[in-house]
Amino acid sequence: MKLKNILIPFAGVLLLTACEKDHRNDNLTDPRVYIVNNGVQNAIYYDVEETIDYNIYAYSSGYFGQPSEVKVVPDPDAVEALNAANGSSYTLLGEEYYQIVKDTGSITAEGRRATLTVRLDCKGIMALPYMNDYVLPLRLSATGTEVNEKLNTILINPRMQETEVLAENAGVVESDLSATDANTLEFTAYTEFNNKWDSEMEYEHGDAVLAAYNAEHGTQYIPLPESAYTFTGADLKAGSNKAVSTIDIDKSNLTADRYYTLAVRLKSNSKFKIGEKNTVLYHISLLPIYDSRSKWNLVSCSSYYTGRGPELMIDGDLVTRWESRYNNTGEGDINPNEASTVWDMGKTYYWCGMTLVRRSDSYVTDLRAGYIELSDDGKNWTKAQDFDFGDKTNTSTTGTYAVEQWTVSGRYVRLAVNASNRNKLYSVSEFVPVLAEKTK
Structure with a gap:
């Protein structure tokens, strides 16, 4: 009896609870249909295309999915509203330039x-004045689900992108062919767009191309003899944005005491324009090029300030520097007419040029000019290179000096500085020779 009296009230509570309305979904959002890529959207097409299809994506949001039918229709008023809101000056694209497929x-x-789709007439649009200023406004409607009125409009802005073919690594490419089996180079023509077409490439290479480059740039590159290489050109294929041509080098009649240079240029393409980056110069060495400074031994330095010795010229650090002595602190000559440093490189090398880096502060112009000499014995010297940064108007920190034919070699190298733009004060941040080991 007591148990019955306890259970009856409890059962009543359960019954009342079961009749209470379920509020678990009260805070869930209702479904809404909208355009994912709404607002102004660029439709990029290439100058070789006849038409392109542009997709519009309608999406249903909300916690629970709900079936609906969607449709897009032109909405000319959206252009005026956009221009008024943003201060833009878009023009309505005429119906003859598109088809809602x-x-x-x-x-x-x-x-x-x-997914809904519009087909744009690229050729027709390209013929329009101010072809990039047109928009196609479309508005989304739906049955079965409410539409998000803030996200139901897209304004498609067709924009033409020029197609062009470029040369990979355009400019000078250092090419070490010192290994016995190193006989092949590659020239790669490429596009920055998704290439959908077959096209034929035409290339220029050899003496005439290099002569034109030397004349334009004031360089003196030595041409690779045309009898010493075979160029096999490649065409662009649909689905690939690269065409890799091969260059087979015959080293049998070449001498190792110089750089040879082969210039290759993109001349034309049957479908696309040729871009400005169209020429590669292969700067070919038949001997390995070294930066052996870590193995050098200092022989002498005629002048240096304490804490800024000659070892700082070859430490690979652009912040540190050698400075000539200018007061009682240091070793060697004070304010010398010329300051020289000699290193033993450990092996005999051809001199192939150098990069010389000056200090990077307000005294960058202190170092003006000097020269490099090489010696087999450390006593008898041959000049290999002069350098001159010029007066104070040249504030460049770096000077690059190339030697194409290697006529000077030696085991010892001497860097001499003898001209300053400030009271015989000299400094060098980095001395980086280009060296080729001389074989017997």
């Missing part, structure tokens, strides 16, 4: 997206 779609509870 799929204007309706179905959204299911499981698959919440529908």
Whole structure:
């Protein structure tokens, strides 16, 4: 009896609770249909295309999916509203320049997206004045689901992108062919766009191309003899944005005491323009090029300030520097007419040029000019290179000096500085020779 009296009230509470309205979904958002890529959207097409298809994505949001039918229609008023809101000056794209090839779609509870498609007449649009200033406004409507009125409009802005073919690594490419089996180079023509077409490439290479480059740039590159290489050109194929041509080098009649240079230029393409980056110069060495400074031994330095010795010229650090002595602190000559440093490089090398880096502060112009000498014995010297940064108007920190034919070699190297733009004060941040080991 007591148990019955206890259970009856408890059962009543359960009954009342069961009749209470379920509020678990009260804070969940209702489904809304909208355009994912809404607002102004660029439709990029290439100057060789006839038409392109641009997709519009309608999506149903909300916690629960809800089936609906969607449709897009032109909305000319949206252009005026956009211009008024943003201060822009877009023009309505005429209906003769597009076709809505799929204007309706179905959204299911499981698959919440529908794709609608517009086809743009690229050739026609390119013929328009101010061709990039047109927009096609489309508005989304739906049955079965409410539309998000803030996200239901897209304004498609067709924009033409020029197609061009470029040369990979355009400029001078250092090419070490010192290994016995190193006989092949590659020239790569490429596009920055998704290439969908076959096209034929035409190339220029050899003496005439290099002569034109030397004349334009004031360089003196030595041409690779045309009898010493075979160029096999490649065409661009649909689905690939690269065409790799091969250059087979015959080293049998070449001498190792110089750089040879082969210039290759993109001349034309049957479908695309040729870009400005169209020429590669292969700067070919038949001997290995070294930076052996870590193995050098200092022989002498005629002048240096304490804490800024000659070892700082070859430490690979652009912040540190050698400075000549200018007061009682240091070793050697004070304010010398010339300051020289000698190193033993450990092996005999050809002199192939150098990079010389000056200090990078307000005294960058202190170092003006000097020269490099090489010696086999450390006593008898041959000049290999002069350098001159010029007066104070040249504030460049770096000077690069190339030697194409290697006539000077030696085991010892001497860097001498003898001209300053400030009271015989000299400094060098980095001395980086280009050296080729001389074989017997």
